[in-house]
Amino acid sequence: MTPASIFERNFEFHQLPTTLRLRSLDWGVYFTIDGSKTTGEIQSHFRLNENQGSEVFTRLLQMELIREKRLNLQEHIHAVALQADSSDSRVKSLDEFIRTGSAGISGPLHSAPPADPATATPAKNSTPVFTPLPAPSPKKTMSLLLVIRFIQDQSRDKTSGQLAVYRVFMGVDTRLLKRNGIQSLRFQDDRLITDADLQKSISENVSKSLGKDLPDEVFVLA
Amino acid sequence: MVHPERSLRRLTFFRMNTSSPNESADQTLSRFLNAEQLEIFKKITTDYFAKLASSEAPPEIGEAFVQFESPVLLDYTSAVRISGSYTGTIYVTAPSVMIDHLLVLHQEAEINNNTRADMCREFSNVLSGNASHAFGSQWAISVPQSIWPGNPSDLLLPPSTFVMPLVWRKTQSYLVVGLHAIAQPVI
Numbered sequence: 343m344t345p346a347s348i349f350e351r352n353f354e355f356h357q358l359p360t361t362l363r364l365r366s367l368d369w370g371v372y373f374t375i376d377g378s379k380t381t382g383e384i385q386s387h388f389r390l391n392e393n394q395g396s397e398v399f400t401r402l403l404q405m406e407l408i409r410e411k412r413l414n415l416q417e418h419i420h421a422v423a424l425q426a427d428s429s430d431s432r433v434k435s436l437d438e439f440i441r442t443g444s445a446g447i448s449g450p451l452h453s454a455p456p457a458d459p460a461t462a463t464p465a466k467n468s469t470p471v472f473t474p475l476p477a478p479s480p481k482k483t484m485s486l487l488l489v490i491r492f493i494q495d496q497s498r499d500k501t502s503g504q505l506a507v508y509r510v511f512m513g514v515d516t517r518l519l520k521r522n523g524i525q526s527l528r529f530q531d532d533r534l535i536t537d538a539d540l541q542k543s544i545s546e547n548v549s550k551s552l553g554k555d556l557p558d559e560v561f562v563l564a
Numbered sequence: 565m566v567h568p569e570r571s572l573r574r575l576t577f578f579r580m581n582t583s584s585p586n587e588s589a590d591q592t593l594s595r596f597l598n599a600e601q602l603e604i605f606k607k608i609t610t611d612y613f614a615k616l617a618s619s620e621a622p623p624e625i626g627e628a629f630v631q632f633e634s635p636v637l638l639d640y641t642s643a644v645r646i647s648g649s650y651t652g653t654i655y656v657t658a659p660s661v662m663i664d665h666l667l668v669l670h671q672e673a674e675i676n677n678n679t680r681a682d683m684c685r686e687f688s689n690v691l692s693g694n695a696s697h698a699f700g701s702q703w704a705i706s707v708p709q710s711i712w713p714g715n716p717s718d719l720l721l722p723p724s725t726f727v728m729p730l731v732w733r734k735t736q737s738y739l740v741v742g743l744h745a746i747a748q749p750v751i
Contacts, residue, residue: 502599
């Protein structure tokens with residue numbers, strides 16, 4: 343088990359025997375295990391050192407409540423990067439992180455393993471070559487209220503701001519708006535837009551109407 | 565009597581393109597509806613009601629919003645087309661009860677669909693005069709149009725409209741501006 347290991351639960355909550363008794367800390371860790379958080383992240387969350395964390399995970403493993411998740415290369419690298427972010431602020435990049443052998447990776451990585459082991463050619467050269475795979479990028483979510491505020495902030499008064507918003511949205515295809523359930527636009531209401539086509543149309547019309555691009559601040563974490 | 569929904573179906577909607585690609589944002593902004601002119605238009609429209617019933621609270625303009633696809637249309641609608649760098653329609657749409665209030669204030673002896681239609685037409689003339697006063701320096705104002713149940717209309721409305729609620733004597737009407745740049749009929 344390393345800090346980058348990921349565990350998943352063997353049972354749904356309703357399948358747990360009613361006679362099951364765990365320590366409070368073990369329950370906390372158990373509920374936090376979700377098949378995506380690394381052991382290091384969970385230990386950090388509960389402020390456990392590596393030994394304390396290891397003891398909890400070992401108890402849950404012995405009771406067969408959890409199992410270690412098998413990861414593919416991309417998932418593993420993502421987990422290592424997550425662990426690096428949460429445990430070592432000195433690590434500046436994934437590449438550097440892997441080269442330094444932190445978080446349980448010992449020795450240099452020579453190359454990414456081929457997808458098909460049958461066609462694999464053993465590496466003859468020990469020169470470190472590694473191209474990190476991109477971590478899954480979160481879906482961009484646009485806040486309509488932040489867009490409206492940005493447009494209004496470019497205007498000198500309330501009415502001008504509202505007309506500016508109207509002028510921007512005049513250019514947005516109403517079929518796109520309808521597709522996203524937007525039938526009207528109140529200047530104080532917020533909606534989160536994940537439709538990439540609608541985001542693009544709004545961004546283009548803001549640029550066209552105001553001569554300015556929307557700032558990144560109008561996007562929020564989903 | 566034709567339900568307002570049926571009147572609505574007679575209206576033609578337009579999809580619009582915005583300004584030409586070579587035009588700067590400042591150029592299009594200067595030719596768009598001017599906020600000061602809109603404020604003047606709102607004021608003289610509410611003044612019309614205030615003068616009719618000077619002892620009462622004047623009408624209030626509520627928080628504006630933008631409406632997509634389905635235009636706000638009540639029982640009686642008075643409209644004018646405006647054209648300039650953009651073209652479109654300005655209209656006031658009201659429930660019949662508000663028209664009834666106007667008829668009473670005008671000391672109309674009889675209140676029926678015919679007199680309501682007359683009142684709607686008269687209000688359309690008022691609206692046209694107000695629009696000319698507020699926007700006439702930059703926009704051409706067409707002859708007024710009136711729409712009520714059973715009165716066919718070829719009123720053209722763009723799919724996006726700027727709507728301002730107008731509350732008077734506890735009844736809600738709407739002052740609406742709908743503009744577009746280059747018209748392409750789609751419905």
